[in-house]
Amino acid sequence: MAELTLDALRKLMREGGGVEDGVDLDGEILHSSFADLGYDSLAVLEIGALIEREYGTEVPDSAIGEITTPHEMIEFVRRGTVTAGHTDNSIVIDAPMELVWEMTNDVESWPELFSEYASAEILERQDETVRFRLTMHPDDEGKVWSWVSERTPDPRTRTVNAKRVETGPFEHMIIFWEYLQEQEGVRMRWVQDFHMKPSAPVDDAGMTDHLNRNTLVQMERIKGIVEAAAAK
Structure with missing residues (x-):
């Protein structure tokens, strides 16, 4: 199974929630919050569904509230847990x-x-x-x-x-x-x-x-x- 990289996550973010005006997804977003990037909980849920479809890793609803940044999403997919x-x-x-x-x-x-x-x-x-x-x-x-x-x-x-x-x-x-x-x-x-x-x-x-x-x-x-x- 391929590794979820930041560039791959950027693609899924665009697909799952679009991009708000004034947000540069190609910038340094790894530790920016999804909320600051314009993605509410429903958009993050959609991104999680896309990750499950393309990477085979389930991102349960219970984890979405704890995954607040792209870094935490990548780590969850890599480790299967939210960084404690x-x-x-x-x-x-x-x-x-x-x-x-x-x-x-x-x-x-x-x-x-x-x-x-x-x-x-x-x-x-x-x-x-x-x-x-x-x-x-x-x-x-x-x-x-x-x-x-x-x-x-x-x-x-x-x-x-x-x-x-x-x-x-x-x-x-x-x-x-x-x-x-x-x-x-x-x-x-x-x-x-x-x-x-x-x-x-x-x-x-x-x-x-x-x-x-x-x-x-x-x-x-x-x-x-x-x-x-x-x-x-």
């Missing part, structure tokens, strides 16, 4: 786009940007993709967490797709970064989709709560550092 853990956080940084982009994508400087990282070691670069090892400061019990990740920034769309290669307590961890120019500054957005292993010390709900709290702390820290650099 999901966070979506953003902050506006009052600094030029180029400075925000360069500082936050300089992985080697992350120990200065993020309070939680003790080191960031670059392991490999291939075209735009960088593979690196992050090591955290010891936690309250003295344990040091470390893992390998990959990230691929796209300066043209001002987006980054990243994932954990060494997943540790996660079954999977996929991260999407987006930078949007707004009147007040640059909105930096992080979307995290994940699922915890049964052996993990926390479940999906617990990790969601942790990530939502910690993400806001790290974003506020990064905002302060970048805005201070812009003021120099």
Whole structure:
């Protein structure tokens, strides 16, 4: 059975619900909500029916309410389940786009940007993709967490797709970064989709709560550092 790709899903979206004026389905829509793209629940149901017909994967009505983005639809077809853990956080940084982009994508400087990282070691670069090892400061019990990740920034769309290669307590961890120019500054957005292993010390709900709290702390820290650099 063929894999459902984003381009294939775009085709089914056009077939199942059309395209509203002002919506660019050929743009960066992977983590945009179906609602923002002009597709209500009935349209998503129709798209699910088309997926079942063409890919043989049933998208039950009970799952439609939990599948809110093209990314989640693709993951559902690939895994047969809705991604259990999901966070979506953003902050506006009052600094030029180029400075925000360069500082936050300089992985080697992350120990200065993020309070939680003790080191960031670059392991490999291939075209735009960088593979690196992050090591955290010891936690309250003295344990040091470390893992390998990959990230691929796209300066043209001002987006980054990243994932954990060494997943540790996660079954999977996929991260999407987006930078949007707004009147007040640059909105930096992080979307995290994940699922915890049964052996993990926390479940999906617990990790969601942790990530939502910690993400806001790290974003506020990064905002302060970048805005201070812009003021120099």
